[in-house]
Amino acid sequence: MSAATATATTTTAAVGDLRADGRIPLRAHVRHTSALVRRNLLWIRQDPESMFDAVLFPIVFTLLFVYVFGGSIGQSLGGGQEAYVQYIVPGLMAMMGMNMAQGVGTGFNQDFNTGVMDRFRSLPIGRGSVLFAKISVEMMRMLIATAILLVVGVLVGFDITDWPGLFAAVGLSAVFGSALMWVFLTLGVVMKNAQSVQAMGFLVLMPLQFGSSIFAPPQSMPGWLRNFTEYNPLSSLADAARGLMVGGPVAQDLWMTLAWSVGITAVMAPVAVHKFRTKT
Numbered sequence: 001m002s003a004a005t006a007t008a009t010t011t012t013a014a015v016g017d018l019r020a021d022g023r024i025p026l027r028a029h030v031r032h033t034s035a036l037v038r039r040n041l042l043w044i045r046q047d048p049e050s051m052f053d054a055v056l057f058p059i060v061f062t063l064l065f066v067y068v069f070g071g072s073i074g075q076s077l078g079g080g081q082e083a084y085v086q087y088i089v090p091g092l093m094a095m096m097g098m099n100m101a102q103g104v105g106t107g108f109n110q111d112f113n114t115g116v117m118d119r120f121r122s123l124p125i126g127r128g129s130v131l132f133a134k135i136s137v138e139m140m141r142m143l144i145a146t147a148i149l150l151v152v153g154v155l156v157g158f159d160i161t162d163w164p165g166l167f168a169a170v171g172l173s174a175v176f177g178s179a180l181m182w183v184f185l186t187l188g189v190v191m192k193n194a195q196s197v198q199a200m201g202f203l204v205l206m207p208l209q210f211g212s213s214i215f216a217p218p219q220s221m222p223g224w225l226r227n228f229t230e231y232n233p234l235s236s237l238a239d240a241a242r243g244l245m246v247g248g249p250v251a252q253d254l255w256m257t258l259a260w261s262v263g264i265t266a267v268m269a270p271v272a273v274h275k276f277r278t279k280t
Contacts, residue, residue, distance in 0.1 A: 032125040036133030044137070053103060054141045058149035061092055065215060066156050073216050082157050089153035090241035091214035093146055093169060094234055097177025098209065100142040102201040105184030106194045108134060112279070113193065127277050135181050142177050146170055165244035172244070172257055176237050179261040182268035189275040214238045233260040 044050055065088050066081065074084035111117050120130050150158070150166075160166055184201065191197045209215075211225060212234040218226045229235045236256040243250035 029126040032129035033132045037136050040137040054145040058145050062152045085157045086246050089158045090245050091238040093173050094237040097173050101180035101184045104138045104181045105188035105197045108188030109194045109197050169241040169244040176261045179264040182272050185272040208234050
């Protein structure tokens with residue numbers, strides 16, 4: 001089945017799901033979301049190049065940081081490259097969600113500019129279904145990227161000693177990544193083109209990523225930057241992932257990450273849906 005056929009099927013089903021009062025029941029919302037998820041997956045199958053970032057990003061960044069910075073930063077951790085591998089892989093897992101989230105906004109904006117979203121908004125389907133479907137597919141891409149990251153990490157020396165902790169860290173990264181996707185979905189709606197979304201994402205991502213404990217311990221940073229890293233949600237996520245995967249304190253960073261995830265979602269999800277409804 002092609003993506004166009006899937007869209008036509010969604011249209012037919014949506015008309016039948018519409019109540020007399022114009023409301024759409026919850027079961028219909030779920031069905032619409034499932035149909036749109038299938039459509040988005042069909043588009044990926046037709047355009048496999050859209051998976052390049054999910055496949056190549058974890059490979060390139062893992063090899064780059066391990067073999068360029070592993071020796072010097074690893075010494076500050078009391079070891080060498082082996083110690084840095086144990087440090088950087090959980091950190092890159094935290095970074096993965098944020099980079100995949102940026103792709104959501106870019107793709108969403110492109111769908112608007114090509115007229116796809118105008119078609120969806122003309123259908124009698126829940127507006128949230130379009131957004132949830134987009135997030136669901138991007139979550140699948142993020143999990144694929146995370147799996148590749150872990151495989152490459154093991155190949156360069158990462159030692160998995162706690163499998164339940166590993167799965168918990170993946171789940172925590174997915175929760176935080178899904179929260180960030182609402183931010184970038186909003187940017188995808190309000191910005192004029194995909195280049196603007198990428199530029200805004202760069203301005204947001206770079207300070208958060210490098211002003212955190214993802215790549216290096218914050219102890220050697222100047223005081224003002226060290227204070228910033230303490231409140232940076234990416235630091236909480238990276239430290240929680242390390243605690244879960246390789247051992248160490250977990251509770252405070254875990255709850256901080258969950259609190260950030262709930263807060264971002266509670267604020268940005270309604271904003272994204274509202275902007276999607278009212279965009280002209």
